Amino acid sequence: MPPKVNAAECVACGSCAxxxxxxxxxxxxxxxxxxxxxxxxxxxxxxxPPGAITE
Known part of the structure; x- marks a missing residue:
């Protein structure tokens, strides 16, 4: 299962991409x-950086 993105914490910085x-x-x-x-x-x-992506 892919990691999940917490929309409330994601700042769309692009570091993950x-x-x-x-x-x-x-x-x-x-x-x-x-x-x-x-x-x-x-x-x-x-x-x-904000910890918005979790496994």
Whole structure:
């Protein structure tokens, strides 16, 4: 299961998308994770400055 984005905490900074090796994250008003591309590596969870992405 891909990580989850807490919309109330996400600031759409793009840090998660920058580190995603599968290009599974796009930034709209919040980060959006494409479950079909995500390999559950956790890079986005570790990189998220406000801690809005959790496993």
């Amino acid at each position: 920058d580190v995603c090796p599968q290009d599974a994250i796009t930034i709209d008003d919040i980060a959006v994770i494409d479950a079909s591309k995500c390999v559950d590596c956790g890079a986005c969870v570790d990189e998220c």
